[in-house]
Amino acid sequence: MLLYDAHSHQTSVENSVMVPNMERAGIRAVVCITPDEEAGRLSAMREKGLTLVFKGLHPSNLKGGLEIRGEDGIGEIGMDPSYEADMAFQRRIFESQLEIAERRNEPVSIHSRGATSLVLSALSSYRLNGVLLHWFDGTESDFEQAVQHGYYIGAGPPLIYNKRIRKNLKAHQHGLLLLETDAPVFYGPLNVTSSQLLIASVYFAAANSLKLDFNDFADDEARAFLGYIGSKQGQIRQ
Numbered sequence: 001m002l003l004y005d006a007h008s009h010q011t012s013v014e015n016s017v018m019v020p021n022m023e024r025a026g027i028r029a030v031v032c033i034t035p036d037e038e039a040g041r042l043s044a045m046r047e048k049g050l051t052l053v054f055k056g057l058h059p060s061n062l063k064g065g066l067e068i069r070g071e072d073g074i075g076e077i078g079m080d081p082s083y084e085a086d087m088a089f090q091r092r093i094f095e096s097q098l099e100i101a102e103r104r105n106e107p108v109s110i111h112s113r114g115a116t117s118l119v120l121s122a123l124s125s126y127r128l129n130g131v132l133l134h135w136f137d138g139t140e141s142d143f144e145q146a147v148q149h150g151y152y153i154g155a156g157p158p159l160i161y162n163k164r165i166r167k168n169l170k171a172h173q174h175g176l177l178l179l180e181t182d183a184p185v186f187y188g189p190l191n192v193t194s195s196q197l198l199i200a201s202v203y204f205a206a207a208n209s210l211k212l213d214f215n216d217f218a219d220d221e222a223r224a225f226l227g228y229i230g231s232k233q234g235q236i237r238q
């Protein structure tokens with residue numbers, strides 16, 4: 001059985017630690033980095049089929065070039081009013097990256113905190129195959145709209161301790177739920193800084209809350225994850 005972490009950033013842990021850990025635990029992950037970051041640090045994991053590497057300009061840091069090439073997808077990209085007041089500028093950068101994803105038929109990983117409806121409206125002009133709204137925090141109507149478009153809904157470690165987040169689990173019945181760690185993030189209630197290894201606990205919390213058998217749930221999640229990454233499936237070792 002494999003467990004999929006659909007959204008993470010962890011690049012600082014040594015390959016000599018992460019590779020055997022991920023192999024032992026049966027974990028595969030999408031790792032999002034910024035374009036000027038060294039993808040070389042992830043190459044061992046990528047070559048072993050343990051990770052997909054996405055690149056993108058995060059809304060907290062829109063400086064730097066848009067040179068995005070040679071990786072598996074686009075992300076983390078998006079919009080967020082808490083980072084930069086000029087939302088028109090954010091939208092321009094976001095759309096330029098969506099264009100790349102559309103042209104290259106690559107999956108995207110999207111940050112939409114505080115801007116879900118803006119993000120949904122920007123997305124509607126593009127033909128994209130795999131769209132993840134990571135750490136989804138939109139309204140009920142945003143949720144309905146996202147599901148109608150076949151966008152995946154991301155939920156992470158707060159599922160373990162925050163009841164409110166569990167409403168996102170209803171994306172499971174549409175085959176559109178993806179689980180994530182967003183590693184490395186410090187989760188106060190768990191008193192832990194996440195690595196991709198935390199994904200097993202996120203799976204457990206989700207399966208438990210949905211009252212599903214862990215193995216059946218993991219099979220459903222495998223289908224959702226492979227659907228999300230689409231043409232990049234061959235890059236992940238099954």
Ligand SMILES: [Zn+2]
Binds near residue numbers: 009134
């Ligand atoms: Zn993230």
